[in-house]
Amino acid sequence: MNIQNRTTALVERFLQGPARQIVIAYSGGVDSHLLLITVAELANQFPDHDYLAVHVNHGLSPNAEKWQQHCQQVCSELNIPLKIQQVKVNASGNGGVEAAARKVRYQALEAMTEHHGLILLGQHIQDQLETVLLQLKRGAGPKGLSAMAQSAVNENSITLARPFLELEKHEILQLAKHKQLHWIEDESNHDTRFDRNFLRTEVIPTLLQRWPNLATAANRSAQLCAEQQELLDEVNGKHLQTMVNQRFAIHICKLRALSSPWQNQIVRYWLAEQKIDMPSKTVLAELPKLLSAKQDGNPIIDLGQHQLRRFREHMYCIKKQTFEEDIHLTLDSANTLLPNELGHLHIAEKYIGQLTIKSKVNSLKFKPLDQPHSKLLKQWFKQWDVPVWERQRSLLLCWQDQVIAVLCEQHIIFANDAPAELTSSIHFRVNPPQL
Missing domain, CATH: 3.40.50.620 (HUPs)
Structure with a gap:
């Protein structure tokens, strides 16, 4: 030819x-x-x-x-x-x-x-x-x-x-x-x-x-390398299915049960599934420190624009984010793009100008809806399994100087004494995970 x-x-x-x-x-x-x-x-x-x-x-x-x-x-x-x-x-x-x-x-x-x-x-x-x-x-x-x-x-x-x-x-x-x-x-x-x-x-x-x-x-x-990688990925995928939670974080005990080469393979595959650049050998060498850290430890592995973080018994990959530490914002629109990339908040028009958003939430005492008692918000965060880096970005929603809700990365938690008419007029749409 x-x-x-x-x-x-x-x-x-x-x-x-x-x-x-x-x-x-x-x-x-x-x-x-x-x-x-x-x-x-x-x-x-x-x-x-x-x-x-x-x-x-x-x-x-x-x-x-x-x-x-x-x-x-x-x-x-x-x-x-x-x-x-x-x-x-x-x-x-x-x-x-x-x-x-x-x-x-x-x-x-x-x-x-x-x-x-x-x-x-x-x-x-x-x-x-x-x-x-x-x-x-x-x-x-x-x-x-x-x-x-x-x-x-x-x-x-x-x-x-x-x-x-x-x-x-x-x-x-x-x-x-x-x-x-x-x-x-x-x-x-x-x-x-x-x-x-x-x-x-x-x-x-x-x-x-x-x-x-x-x-x-x-x-x-x-x-030939592509064929070998395809075979590896078949096994990686089957392993990973048994290791991740609903937020695609890896269960550390299950990962630790594997040999070091397989740990590296699984982590590379896990990152590739999230469209994140492959880590270097030097970065992967830090993995044992994260896996063996104490449960309340806060080790961080830097991946450039992303980080590997540990919370409880899971390893997360999160996008590096900056957040405002001192926020006081009056909601002057029915639709508001929230600070700290938390999402969107929609309120009824009659509440425009009456609701405010505030930061610095950990030291607040809070009684969630349908809970019998109040305690510090940082204690609720632990009970709700909110990772440390998400707590730092969380916000308070206030009405007439009364805290009526906490806005987290994944959901909104209303206060027990928040007026039902008001809570039914508020809709929170979270942002998709930042990868």
Whole structure:
């Protein structure tokens, strides 16, 4: 099979099936250009799909506007609609500009894709080799070394597919030149300060000169790692089902009963299920301290934007949050977005201006509805199993200087002496857990 027929067949298999939206990630480079024109050539054969090219403008290059205009011209000639997504790249996190740009690019593509849609990406087998080498540099395990899947469905039921993952870069260039395509060259691709560019220009050519089939072998290893990770995740999932409570916190005694390698596996899987970046080996080395801490201890493992916290016999993963310590707010609207990201409060219009929200609640004596006696709110928090970090964010709802309710992260608790007419006029909607 010649390269033209092979390329067509690789794309065609992803266009087969029921009608859906087909989004082509189109940067204007040679890989995405060949992908775009191959889809355009097949569009008449599969007319039921809704085709859309998406160009993500990162704004990082002085030539970004020229690239955008080039993409608009090409799509106009091919009669494929094009959407431009302007994004901002925040390089302050792990991975620098490369990782940040990749993250916002995928977010932009998914934002333009309908439920059950298909995103086609132009990565090839040398891109896969680069990814495997980068993961090796980071000391990744099977999950990281799985690199890029040829096809995967995300949590939004959107399929991300890489039809060219079996193609060599020289094959793409050969066919693009044969078709007389005109593509753009990103000048930053030659900047070896970026790890991927360094591998592409300085390392991989030497490796391929010595071992011409290295990219194919690396792709095969990535597939084997993906299979191993899939098997691991089957076991991880079964373990985890028996370990978590309703708030998806892990029961520490059950986790502690496993060997250290399995503890690490379960915690990685648990974090992945919550879409949280994998912890480093150094971070996981702190896990025994949390697991062996006293029940009333308050150990914290830092995960960057998140924390692992212990409460009673469970381990929680929570988003780092700042909270106001001194709040006094009059409710001047029927709908109020509460401080400390607690949620929304809806009140009847006749109570507008009569209710206030206050903080600093632990030292308050409180008698909940249907309880025979009052005691300090911090004692109620213990009885209600409210974690320490949630107590700090809790608020008081007051009417005529009378505390009528406590607002916690999960629910509202009315006071025993709160007027029934008033309580029936208040509705509290919590925010979903912040992960």
